[in-house]
Amino acid sequence: MIEECLAVEFRVTGDDCPLAVATRATGVPVDCEPPQHRDDGNELLRFGAPHSDALAETLDADERIRYLHRAVDGDRDEYRCLSKHPCAVHELTNAGFMAESLSYRDGEERHVGAVVGHDVLRGVLEAAGETVGVRLERVYPLGPESGGSGATRRWDVTPAQEAALRAALDMGYFTVPRGATASDVADELGISKSAFLERLRRGQDGLLRGALR
Known part of the structure; x- marks a missing residue:
């Protein structure tokens, strides 16, 4: 084996x-x-x-x-x-x-x-x-x-949540000062601002839970 x-x-x-x-x-x-x-x-x-x-x-x-x-x-x-x-x-x-x-x-x-x-x-x-x-x-x-x-089960993150996290990272949403606003990232993904923020929240939650297991 x-x-x-x-x-x-x-x-x-x-x-x-x-x-x-x-x-x-x-x-x-x-x-x-x-x-x-x-x-x-x-x-x-x-x-x-x-x-x-x-x-x-x-x-x-x-x-x-x-x-x-x-x-x-x-x-x-x-x-x-x-x-x-x-x-x-x-x-x-x-x-x-x-x-x-x-x-x-x-x-x-x-x-x-x-x-x-x-x-x-x-x-x-x-x-x-x-x-x-x-x-x-x-x-x-x-x-x-x-x-x-x-x-893909390494972290409890859906493909949509992963796309939101990657786009936010690539566009500088997490930098200080921010390189992009939530609206900017949402537009890039072709979704609403509220949908982006919800996917981001759930994705971050999945990453943290996976890292802290």
């Missing part, structure tokens, strides 16, 4: 999958569950994004997307569809990468997941080296203290 499990994060650039293209065209961030591959070559996709008609129209116009469904939930949209175009994550998955979450920002992707043992990690890194635009961002041991079943 292999005792070590490693959390891994990849950054992907230059992918021409529908979600990457749509976020590049609209600037709307997308958080996606790992795609499910069908025997007929199609991918089952389930993802969410800030409410945006532009994103919905861009996806609907993409001939590689079929059966697109959008459910509006307040200031956020939840999508389901079929895609004829495989994502770069499949090359990593075939080598042993267990994807937990995918996020898309302005055409770039962030894949978070896990691998079991260093031998599998070497194979995944070889696959990454042969896949255009895939770069290893970080890797660290995933121990019992991480909780849950995967790398």
